Amino acid sequence: MSVLLVDDHELVRTGIRRLLEDFDDIEIMAEAENGEEAISLVRQNKPDVILMDVNMPGIGGLEATRKLLQIYDDMKIIAVTIHVEEPFPTRLLKAGAAGYLTKGCAVAEIVDAIRTVNKGKRFIGSDVAQQLALNMLPGNDKSPFEALSQRELQVMLMVTQGQKIQEIAEILCLSPKTVSTYRYRLFEKLDV
Numbered sequence: 001m002s003v004l005l006v007d008d009h010e011l012v013r014t015g016i017r018r019l020l021e022d023f024d025d026i027e028i029m030a031e032a033e034n035g036e037e038a039i040s041l042v043r044q045n046k047p048d049v050i051l052m053d054v055n056m057p058g059i060g061g062l063e064a065t066r067k068l069l070q071i072y073d074d075m076k077i078i079a080v081t082i083h084v085e086e087p088f089p090t091r092l093l094k095a096g097a098a099g100y101l102t103k104g105c106a107v108a109e110i111v112d113a114i115r116t117v118n119k120g121k122r123f124i125g126s127d128v129a130q131q132l133a134l135n136m137l138p139g140n141d142k143s144p145f146e147a148l149s150q151r152e153l154q155v156m157l158m159v160t161q162g163q164k165i166q167e168i169a170e171i172l173c174l175s176p177k178t179v180s181t182y183r184y185r186l187f188e189k190l191d192v
Helices: 010-020 035-044 061-071 088-095 107-118 126-135 150-160 165-172 176-189
Strands: 002-006 027-032 049-052 077-081 099-102
Touching: 002 010, 002 035, 010 027, 010 107, 027 035, 035 049, 035 061, 049 061, 049 107, 061 077, 061 088, 061 150, 077 088, 077 107, 088 099, 099 107, 099 126, 150 165, 150 176, 165 176
Parallel strands: 002 027, 002 049, 049 077, 077 099
Antiparallel strands: none
């Protein structure tokens, strides 16, 4: 199985690549450090599975997943991230990701996820599955992030990465004033 690694941290990509080198049926065909680069690489040589970080500069994992699935509706993408809490798992799975893992998962779990997703099935990491199940129980307060629109969530991720309003505006093809409005609404909704 050919795998594309997408993560903005070289250390993470190197670590995952080295861990997966021990498995004969898995080959890392390429690496990308952001969503734009991932889309470009997939157009050149389509992998069997993509391991996609969620929080990256530029086009993040959620938007890259959406765009890739618009181009290739059979693309198999596994989100690999630090985010266990909502709304990240639900939004990525609804966007079409075939799997969702946290970066704290065991090597055996990531290998199992790649093999499972490559067969056309879905895979949710055990810690994420437990959190999703707990969120359904009565009395659990919803995450304030669930109240954010898709665009607000995108802007929030970019702001937390330290990107400037002008930079965000260029990446998202919005005016700086619109980005400022989203940022203001974020602060209101999150009580910041």
